[in-house]
Amino acid sequence: MSEPRQAPHDLEASSSPVIVNQGGAQLAARLEAHWSKPRVISPPKGAPPWDIPPDADMLVTQPGPWLAARAPASAPPGWPFNLRFIQALSTGVDSFPRWMLEGPPLSCARGVAATPIAEFVMAAMLNFEKDFAGLRVRQRDQWKSRPLGLLAGRTLAIAGYGAIGRAIAARGRPFGMRLIALRRSDGPLDPDVARAPDFATLTAEADHLVLSLPLTTQTHRLLNTSVLAGAKSNLHVVNVARGQLIDQEALLAALDEGRIAGATLDVTDPEPPPEGHPFYAHPKIWLTPHISWGDAKSGERAAAKALANLDHYARGEALEDLVEPALGY
């Protein structure tokens, strides 16, 4: 993020920087320990997350409270008060209202989940190709040989080539997969990654199609009937981003009609799907509970990222991973 260096802020020198922390008790303790004289405000449970004390300098937040509170369509009176910086603990900012993205500078925790998500994607692809979960032998008469599928030679198509997409490519590469990716910007791909001109082409080329791109007005229901019409019959879709990227009815129809082969869905719309939703029992769908991003140290990494950015802000340094409001991520 090539933000110009800013003049130093008075935060570190000031008597007491005021930070509203919506990231939980562990983060509160880290914030208290990090600054010399901070005042860390933890709002009461259930309070609307936009209800900010007027003396607060910074807000550390995450999607949960915003989803729970159903933010109003336009900014509430007084917003953004005296907030000068907002740090999100999540990579995605699609759960925040538009007016929040257009307020004070907002940074996200981009890249923090790249490693666990890339590992999850590799697990999903291997499980699909080899039916690994189905290989387990539990009694003697199940001891039967059959040829297993391979990732080698398959085309790994990655929609979204940010930190997560790159991490997936890095792991798929030594498997001998052919790599192709779609990136919004003209931003570089890696030398052995083909650039797809559009999402329909990316999908048509794919044996495994991974959705690792942000949800925006442009990407809403990107994977729909028209795009699925061009897919190979052996296509396996992996969604580790947002459920709303997929037209779920169109996906189900393609699976049921055998036009594509399978899907690993770590995200759905809504989450969880309502009781009895076809995703739960579908033989071609591997449904997991929005879990790909998290490992034992996820919270720690997000906290470290937040603290580093608060330091940047206080010192007038460039902020990392600023969200571009016009793009929505």
Add this chain to the structure above:
Amino acid sequence: MSEPRQAPHDLEASSSPVIVNQGGAQLAARLEAHWSKPRVISPPKGAPPWDIPPDADMLVTQPGPWLAARAPASAPPGWPFNLRFIQALSTGVDSFPRWMLEGPPLSCARGVAATPIAEFVMAAMLNFEKDFAGLRVRQRDQWKSRPLGLLAGRTLAIAGYGAIGRAIAARGRPFGMRLIALRRSDGPLDPDVARAPDFATLTAEADHLVLSLPLTTQTHRLLNTSVLAGAKSNLHVVNVARGQLIDQEALLAALDEGRIAGATLDVTDPEPPPEGHPFYAHPKIWLTPHISWGDAKSGERAAAKALANLDHYARGEALEDLVEPALGY
């Protein structure tokens, strides 16, 4: 294999090379098509595999018939008749009798299964770390978050650094795993792979211990009580080589007492384990039916390797992947 070039044999020029094929009908067809004037003999089903017509020049074989026929302890009268070269379609030659290894030059199909086996090992490690098979949500109340394990930062310990071991390391590397390997010879490892001085040290360092080495008199029951005593409590063992490399009772005791965490066993001793064997229902064992090596093109690759070596023999060129009888592989 740095075999000196030999004087050309008369096989190609001769009126009719005679090849005994114990590799099945598809291979017979390929052999027939490959030579200008071959005579391919397919022995009757159930015939002892050492029962070779005296005019045969070459034998193409595999473990199955030798295991089924229970080879005698010493060479049968007349062996090896006029055989000048034996090509095995398997990587392992431990199922062949000692006297066969000490007869005419024997080549194996080393490396043919490296890709599928390495993929299987990665699937096994990811399945273990993430409990991937257990993540699937089948009804609404199972939608619950929990942190997943990571391969990143784990130590991948590889016993046997041939084609298979190298293929495993290549795939584990971009996951950020620490690599350590044991290799019998002073043969090179890759620069980022630590060399373990012995198997006990390798095991003690391991988070994931992969057995990808041949079964010989030296490696029989290599993983035993004494070695397991030094293992970490989170150790996951992956055996894609031979069941006899493991003292199975010792492994079960270590798992039952919580001294190690899990095992993915694609091979056992015997195969399959007898009905009711604890491997079938053990919650810490993922048992698969000696299936890691096989994909849709395995037979094709083994056949290509056999044909290439028969060509080498006929032209007096160096043979590939010759077995060293003294080592047993």
